[in-house]
Amino acid sequence: MSPKDDLPQIRDARVNWEEGTLQKVLSRFPERKPEFKTPSGTEVKRVYTPEDVAELDYNRDLGFPGLYPFTRGVQPTMYRGRFWTMRQYAGFATAEESNERYKYLLAQGQTGLSVAFDLPTQIGYDSDHSLAAGEVGKVGVAIDSLADMEILFDGIPLDKVSTSMTINAPAAVLLAMYMGVAEKQGVPFHKLNGTIQNDILKEYVARGTYIFPPAPSMRLITNIFEFCSQHVPEWNTISISGYHIREAGSTAAQEIAFTLSNGIAYVQAAVDAGLNVDDFAPRLSFFFNSHLDFFEEIAKFRAARRLWARIMKERFGAKKDKSLMLRFHTQTGGSTLTAQQPDNNIVRVALQALAAVLGGTQSLHTNSRDEALALPTEESVRIALRTQQIIAYESGVADTIDPLAGSYYVESLTNSLEKQAEEYIAKIDELGGAVKAIENGYMQREIQDAAYEYQRAIEKQERIVVGVNRFQIDEExxxxxxxxxxxxxxxxxxxxxxxxxSRDNIAVATVLDELEQVAKGNDNLMPVILKAVKSYATLGEICDRMRRVFGEYVAQDLL
Amino acid sequence: MERKIRVLVAKPGLDGHDRGAKVIARALRDAGMEVIYTGLRQTPEQIVTAAIQEDVDAIGLSCLSGAHNHLFPRVVELLKEHNAEDILVFGGGVIPDADIPGLKAAGIKEIFTPGTSTQDVIAFLEAHVRR
Incomplete structure (x- = not known):
């Protein structure tokens, strides 16, 4: 008898239970609240049964690890082969101080680097620009030229580590600087391993470090895809990010939908520029948030993997398995950290990290307990890293692949999130795609509404934040x-x-003029940016020339 | 009839975190105030010019990048230079407790840190804006 043949009997048993045992208890002891919902608004039922996953077709919807549609994971052995990469986002003050922090983290068993740049660097201003005043070295390390980058990676062999760089609008320049350091270390480009975030669309939506308008920004991104597929083949050329969309207040379903819609826009732009989808798609990577609702987050990762595989296959006709795989980094939810009783954040982070691992992440950043107050101390970062190591080495959860598959609840949530995300993507397609949906403020409005609802729920005590609106104490x-x-x-x-x-200023001026010419034309910008970086032209000088040609993005701020 | 409280919610500096600023702006509006939001990347000069042009009663500054000690006092200074020190300035963001006394001494009337209820901000403005 197949499981489907059991359904009528299960339904009868459920109805009996509801009318009998359950009703008796409910009449004497009502439940905690009239309705239960995930933070994304999905109704949570009392109990899930095979009836809730009746439509699930194992081979079609789940399959096996490393096989389409990759719901169960992108690799055939997952963490039995190798744990996820433990990668703490770090960087502050000068290149010297950040270099010390990286060496400390590597000595503590971290397996990859993740560079945080300060805001002037992220927006393409040198540290001596008037708008940089007060911001230099604050949220990350200040990098003005190749000279700073050489110090940042001093004593760190670039063929031995993988490095993720959170850099978007000027991603081409920072990648060129990294390549410049590799050249000095004698490391060939094809041995470089890492990621640039390079996701400008979510900057317009949620993160704010944009420089240029959408069209030239998309060109820079496509140029990077093309250049790396030829010269830096192991490099992840983009990290399409839902993290910041979620931090700005979106729901889980919006996080999947807006991220994948942005992904669709990048793939379409590259295809429109004449690139073959299977040449660049294997190097696309993703970045998600791991938020509070444990099961919803696990389901989110699984739904995103399945949906992306289907999009790449059906919409873009990608052939290579690697083009269909959604590989992703996860960071625990920064906005869920509380300034009150900050040690409680260690527990929040542990649960969120566990959800990311159960959801099959490729790399993970665990937030530090003090991040609602300031940049984390070395001790706080160590506890955050140890949290990952305890999950990996002690809990046993990494020993079997996708252990929650087949849970009636998790599979039902996975289906529901995928469906909700598909509806949003269809809506964005109707609006003319992600770029249009951002330019007319659709994504921003959806996120703002969700953020406001979330805050109201906290203030109405519908949502409890331990230590903030309940269980408060007087604290020093x-x-x-x-x-x-x-x-x-x-x-x-x-x-x-x-x-x-001290540099050869004539050489710098010549290459900057050349850069401006290339920017005006249609050629790939990467070779001339690399040349400029190696002449020690500064980040600000390079970005200023591009500003002159491309102009600057002006956000429409709607309330 | 009592005039509505007018508030400019502003993002000084390069910080792009605007969730808090937008939630506050909306809560103030829902509480019956008139709210203008500047958008990202405003210099103190731009903020003060906008505040004077819009004839606001208060300016709310939001900064999560750690540049508050540089940016917030500059807004108060510029208001004084323009003889507009009657405009009340308050702020919020990831601001360590240790920085709060200095900011208040520089003329920032109140600092709201993570976990603040929007009701507290509304109550603060209703109590302190001179009408």
Whole structure:
């Protein structure tokens, strides 16, 4: 008898249970609330049964690890072969100080680097620009030129580590700097392993570090896809990010939908530019949030994998397995951290990290307990990294693949999230695609509405945040927070002044002129950006030339 | 009839985290105030110019990048230079407790940190805006 033949009997048994045993208890002890919902608004039933997954076809919808549609994971052995990459996002102050932090993290057993740049770097301003005042070295490391990058990776062999760089609008420039360092270390480009975020669309939607308007930004991204497929073949050329969309307040379904819609726009742009989908799609990677609702997050990762595989196959006709696989990095939800009773954040992070692992992430950043207060201290980062190591080495959850598959609840949630996401994607297609949906503010409005609802639920006590709207205590202000020395700005300015005097300024001016010419035409920008970087032209100088040609993006701010 | 409280919600500096600013802006509007939101990447000069042009009663500054000590006091200074120090300035974001006394001494009337209820911000403005 197949499982489907059991359904009528299961239904009868359920009805008996509901009318009998359950009703008796409910009449005396009502449940905690009239209805239960995930934070994304999906109704959560009392109990799930085979009836809820009656439509599920194992081979079609789940399959096996490493096989289409990759619901159960992208590799055939997953964590039995190798654990996920433990990768803590770090960087502050100067290249010297960040280099020390990286060496510390590698010594503690971290297996990949993740570079945080300060805001002036992310927006293409040198540290001596007037708009950089007060921001230098604050949320990440200040990088003005190849000279800083050489210090940042001093003593770190680039053929031995993989490096993720959270850089978007000027991603081409920072990638070129990384290649410049590799050349000095004698490491060939084909041995470079890592990721640039390079996801401008979510900057317009949720993160804010844009420079240029959409069209030239999409060209830069396509140029990187093309250049890397020829010269840096192991490099992940983009990390299409839902993380920041979620942090800005979206639901889980919106996180999947807006991220994959942005992904569709990048693939379409590259195909329109004449690239073959199977040449660049294997190097696309993704980045998701792991938020509070444990099962919904696990289902989200599984649904995203399945949906992306279907999109790549059906919409773009991709043939290679690697083009269909959604490989992703996860970070635990920064906005779920509380400034109140900050040690409680260790527990939140552990649960979120566990969800990411059960969802099959390829790499993971665990937030530190003090991040609602300041940049994390070394001790806090160590606890966050140890959390991952405890999950990996002690809990046993990494020993079998996709252990929650077949759970009536998880499979039902996976189906429901996939369906909700498909509806959003269809809506965005109707609006003319992701770029249009961003330009007319659709995604932003959807996210703002969800964020406002979330805050109202907290204030109405419909959503409990432990230590914030319940279980509060009187607390002393926390001690021992990390402080970035305000002198960093001055220090960085001095380094720049020395650089501008000691380099060959005629060579710099010549290559910057050449860059401007290439920007005006249609050729790939990467070779000339690499040339400019190697002449020690600064990030700000390079971006200014592109600003001159491309103009700057002006956001429409709607409330 | 009592005039509605007018508030400029502003994002000084390069920080792109605007979830908090937008939630506050909307909550103030739902509480019956008139709210103008500047959008991202505003200099203190732009913020003060907008505040004077819009004839606001208060400016709410939001910064999560750690540049608050540089940016917030500059807004108060510029208001003084323009003889507009009657405009109340308050702020919020990832701001360590240790920085709050300095910001208040510089003329920022109140600092709201993560976990603040929007009702507290509304109550603060209703109590402190002179009408």
């Amino acid at each position: 202000p926390p001690k021992g927070l990390l402080q970035v020395d305000p002198a960093v700005g001055e220090l960085q300015k001095k380094k720049l002044a020395v650089l501008r005097q």
